Amino acid sequence: MHRKMILALCFFTGLLAKELILGADIPLPDRKMPEISGQEISLQEALGSQGLVVIFSCNTCPWVKAWQDRYVSLAAEYQPRGIRFIAINSNAAYREKGDSFADMKTHARQYGYNFLYALDPQSELAKAFGASHTPQVFLFDAHGKLVYRGAIDDNARHPDQVERPYLKNALDELLAGKPISLPSTKALGCSIKFAE
Amino acid sequence: MDVALPVIPIRILRSLTYLALGLLVESCSPSVKLQPATAQDILREVNQSRGSQAVLVNVWATWCQPCVEEFPLLVKLDRRYDQLQTLFVSADFPEDKSRVVQFLKRQGVTGISFLKDQSDQAFIDGLSPDWSGTLPFTLVFGKESGTVVARWEGKRTQEQMEAAIRLAIQN
Numbered sequence: 001m002h003r004k005m006i007l008a009l010c011f012f013t014g015l016l017a018k019e020l021i022l023g024a025d026i027p028l029p030d031r032k033m034p035e036i037s038g039q040e041i042s043l044q045e046a047l048g049s050q051g052l053v054v055i056f057s058c059n060t061c062p063w064v065k066a067w068q069d070r071y072v073s074l075a076a077e078y079q080p081r082g083i084r085f086i087a088i089n090s091n092a093a094y095r096e097k098g099d100s101f102a103d104m105k106t107h108a109r110q111y112g113y114n115f116l117y118a119l120d121p122q123s124e125l126a127k128a129f130g131a132s133h134t135p136q137v138f139l140f141d142a143h144g145k146l147v148y149r150g151a152i153d154d155n156a157r158h159p160d161q162v163e164r165p166y167l168k169n170a171l172d173e174l175l176a177g178k179p180i181s182l183p184s185t186k187a188l189g190c191s192i193k194f195a196e
Numbered sequence: 197m198d199v200a201l202p203v204i205p206i207r208i209l210r211s212l213t214y215l216a217l218g219l220l221v222e223s224c225s226p227s228v229k230l231q232p233a234t235a236q237d238i239l240r241e242v243n244q245s246r247g248s249q250a251v252l253v254n255v256w257a258t259w260c261q262p263c264v265e266e267f268p269l270l271v272k273l274d275r276r277y278d279q280l281q282t283l284f285v286s287a288d289f290p291e292d293k294s295r296v297v298q299f300l301k302r303q304g305v306t307g308i309s310f311l312k313d314q315s316d317q318a319f320i321d322g323l324s325p326d327w328s329g330t331l332p333f334t335l336v337f338g339k340e341s342g343t344v345v346a347r348w349e350g351k352r353t354q355e356q357m358e359a360a361i362r363l364a365i366q367n
Contacts, residue, residue: 019328062259132349133330151329154315157289186329187316188287191262191350 019130019149022183026052026144027128033088033118036105043086043125046116047144050082051174053167054138056131057087057117059107060098061190064135066156068111070167071135074152075115078171082142085115090126091134092195099193123194133189139170139180147174150185228300230293232313233285235322241283246342249281250364255312255323255333257287258299262351263332269354271303279339279365285310287319287331336360338367 020027029044046052055071057064075085091099101119108117120126129138139148148170153162166185173180233241242251254270256263274282284305286296293311300309312319320329324347327333334357336346345367346360 132328136328151316154317157291185317186320186327188257188320188329188331190260191330191332 019132020128020138020146022146022149024146026054026140026146028125029144031125033120033125034101035116035118036101036108036113037116041086041116041118044144046084046086047140047142048079048082048084050142051084051147051171052140052144053078053083053085053171054129054140055085055087056090056126056129056134056136056138056192058089058091058094058099058134058190058192059103060091060094061134063133063156063187063189067135067152068113070152070159072112072114074168074171078175079115081175083139083171083174087113087115087117088120088125089117090120090123090131091193092121092123093193123192126192126194131192133191135187135189137167139167139174141174148180148183151187154187156187228297228305229308230286230297230300230311231308233310234312234314235319238283238285238310238323242337243342245281245337245339247340249279250277250339250361250367251337252280252282252361252364253285253323253335253337254282255285255287255331257331258292258295259288260331264299266332266351267299267303269357271305273354273357273361277361277365280361283310285312287312336364338364341367343367 026043026047030042032040032042035041043052043054057068071085071087079085089099089104104117104119135152137148137150137152138146141147148167150166152167154164154166155162166182169182170180238253242253245251252270252274256267258264270282274280284300286309288296288311290311296311314322316329320327324335324344328349330349332351333349334347334352335344337343338345345364
């Protein structure tokens with residue numbers, strides 16, 4: 001009985017996502033993904049001269065809808081400076097519920113996406129990153145090493161009331177060649193709907 | 197002199213009756229009190245049950261589909277186990293408070309329920325530092341020990357939940 005309980009305890013306490021560790025290389029760098037422009041792209045190809053922001057995202061999560069205006073403004077500010085942005089839709093179990101490739105194209109047009117938006121058909125990228133929710137951000141430097149992971153900022157619903165622009169600060173520090181002062185943050189989000 | 201009364205179509209009359217009945221049921225249903233809470237407030241609540249009940253804390257939101265799907269099961273298990281207290285903590289935006297209350301009422305939840313009143317980072321770290329922030333999130337605390345015996349992100353089956361609850365009651 002005691003043994004059973006210990007086993008159960010190990011099972012239940014192990015049910016949390018394991019995110020990619022800081023300093024890790026881009027996972028599955030050469031895996032090609034369909035991108036809404038009609039081309040296929042890998043993360044290695046998406047990497048800019050100064051780095052890459054990978055955002056696990058979707059069309060259907062209210063948290064994404066609240067934050068995505070900042071995807072656009074940050075991409076507009078930092079892509080010309082060599083850091084490219086790519087959003088990845090890993091909601092494999094929601095392709096019939098608003099997260100199909102066609103829905104992604106419509107969504108990107110509607111919200112003025114100015115960055116790559118790619119499909120992760122079987123949620124393999126999300127699994128390789130240890131991504132669990134949307135939006136969830138991973139920032140890689142020019143060498144493809146993870147330097148920041150977590151949230152965009154500390155206020156999803158009210159951009160004018162943001163006190164800590166986590167990702168923007170990390171981008172500025174990366175471009176200035178400084179270590180990232182807050183390399184890991186957290187925010188609530190919608191669970192990624194993994195392939196069943 | 198005859199006065200012609202306005203004729204109300206039966207369809208409209210039926211809708212009005214349903215509306216009146218709905219309002220009556222709503223006003224007679226037991227009330228829900230939605231209390232703002234930080235992670236520390238929730239842990240204090242958990243601590244108060246130590247020695248008398250196991251506690252299941254479920255962080256959910258009306259906008260979270262898996263949360264909404266598993267909610268009836270959590271309510272059912274809370275009713276089934278006398279030695280279990282369930283604390284529902286909504287992570288909805290504060291402006292959506294009335295939607296949260298309506299949802300809780302529809303699910304048959306009564307008494308005190310909680311609404312997150314803290315920044316995401318502080319709330320997540322305060323409740324469970326290794327929680328990624330994914331919803332739903334569930335923590336189960338042992339009845340005697342008051343410590344976490346199970347925790348998980350996302351939905352779980354009834355069998356898995358009951359195993360965790362039984363473990364917490366024995367612990």
